[in-house]
Amino acid sequence: QVQLVESGGGSVEAGGSLTLSCTASRSTYNTYCMGWFRQALGKKREGVAALGNDVRTYYTDFDKGRFAVSRDTAKNTLYLQMNSLKPDDTGMYYCAAMGWYECASGSWSKLTPAFGVWGQGPQVTVS
Secondary structure, eight states, X not given: OOOEEEEOOEEEOTTOOEEEEEEESSOOTTXXXXXXXXXXXXXXXXXXXXXXXXXOEEEOGGGTTTEXXXXXXXXXXXXXXXXXXXXXXXXXXXXXXXXXXXXXHTOGGGOOTTSSEEOOOOEEEEO
């Protein structure tokens, strides 16, 4: 089973930027739908962005234009570039690997922790 390790979290002022990284233990680009999720304290985990095995990108409405998902296949790494950060963006950010069909069907954003493979989640704090 693939393992995921995230990095790049931290504290930033409102309006600032952060880039999160998610490195997989093996290649995922042609097998999985890779997604970013976040969970604010006391709230449900929600989808942020995803990248399919066909390199199509998917975003939820709240982050369109501010966040960008990309990958480096040589490094088995998925990225989330976050710009114009707001205090509401504060939370734990997780990357997840799921079946490729989750991206294609549009169901990726509804993935729950009981399914897929998840990283440990870096904290992002926007003040």
